[in-house]
Amino acid sequence: MAILVIHERDNVAVTISDIKKGEKVAYGSSELTALENIDKGHKIALRDIEAGENVIKYGFAIGKTNTPVKAGQWLHTHNVKTNLGEVLDYQYSPDPVYHEVSGQCGKTFRGYRRDDGTVGIRNEVWIIPTVSCVNRAAQLIAKTAQADLAALPNVDGIYEFTHPYGCSQLGDDHRTTRQILIDLVNHPNAGAVLVLGLGCENNNIPEFKAALGDYDPERVKFLVAQEVGDEIATGLELMEELLQHANRYSRTECPVSELVVGLKCGGSDGFSGITANPLVGSFSDVLIGCGGSTVLTEVPEMFGAETILMNRARDEQVFDKTVKLINDFKQYFKFHNQPVYENPSPGNKKGGITTLEDKSLGCTQKGGRSTVVDVLDYGERVSIKGLNLLNGPGNDAVACTVLAASGCHMVLFTTGRGTPLGTAVPTIKVATNSDLFQHKQNWMDFDAGQLLAGKTMADVTDEFFDYIIAVASGQETKAEKMGFREIAIFKTGVTL
Incomplete structure (x- = not known):
């Protein structure tokens, strides 16, 4: 063929x-x-x-x-x-609700049940700096504390999430930085968290605590570097307590309905909309049919295919939120005097994607055919089971971070060009073609190119579902093995 x-x-x-x-x-x-x-x-x-x-x-x-x-x-x-224009008016024309019938629903994964009833797929200890000034201190504390892991069989690792923000930001930028960091503090993949501040930053610890609200002081501890003589030594003392707390948890059987999975693509090619994205969409439908949740973001890569999602909204309220999601992002482009449809990227074009409609019609297939149950703003967390749309850009690092912040246990990342990227949660790289899968064995986790070699979508979906259960139960992704764990926060305004 x-x-x-x-x-x-x-x-x-x-x-x-x-x-x-x-x-x-x-x-x-x-x-x-x-x-x-x-x-x-x-x-x-x-x-x-x-x-x-x-x-x-x-x-x-x-x-x-x-x-x-x-x-x-x-x-x-x-x-x-392209045929596309600017900000548009839309009319709600609902499509029939789609439900996947699958034998996967009886399956379980081995996750960590938290004290508040939530479930994580990793039991890690995270260090979250409130401001970039203490990034290096966070790295040193994490590196030194690694020596304690051998005696703690239930702790999956210690990781710091550095970023360039937390001070000299105003308005929405300040609030979104704080909110993304709060979302990470509350993430169920973290068994315990150290929040590390400097002391004089905008995003200071007292303000951060006020925005965080109620928290478990055994699970979350705070350190202000300017208030202690040696922040590394003090940090290690707090880490010892946090590690002991996290080690209390052990893996137990959890229903697949507990899973929340992010959907992302990057470095797309002409096969993305034929293999990997439809595969992820098929998985999404099966998981949702089992009572689980998926989250689709990258709003600019919905342009040109947005009506497909709008007409799958469960009601007019969700439809209206979807219209606002699309048109607000177009207004963001226009505010900065940038063309709304300056996409696809050079790599996309080299791989065979011609226009944004071409890209978007492939990208949105990651959402399968299920009903859209909710639309989340940037930094909001999933509260309704099913397919959620999330406000965020197409940028790989920013989109993966906001998916993690929304509560996703893992991110499914389809690619036809390849990338080593990993974020705060396990990031599964799905190759659109077998050549890429074979060429970048150190990056790629799953080969969707099998669909071009005669395997049926049903068979590959079952194989993919089993792989995701294995990752949820502790099997490391390639990005995890290579230590690729990065966050990036959306910024739109003034830096002082």
């Missing part, structure tokens, strides 16, 4: 392998001759397309041609442009 026609309405196909000029390729009962060399993952015209005519992929328009195109010709940024 050299080309793949995704939908019966499509007037383009995706090349599964590199095609040479003059090569004849078959699809269904038809045959096509390539008029030029076309790289794998790119689009080939199935018929003549007039200038200004819509290019159809996934059954939807992904743009329109700016010149006439012949059957067998390559379609990409040189002859296709």
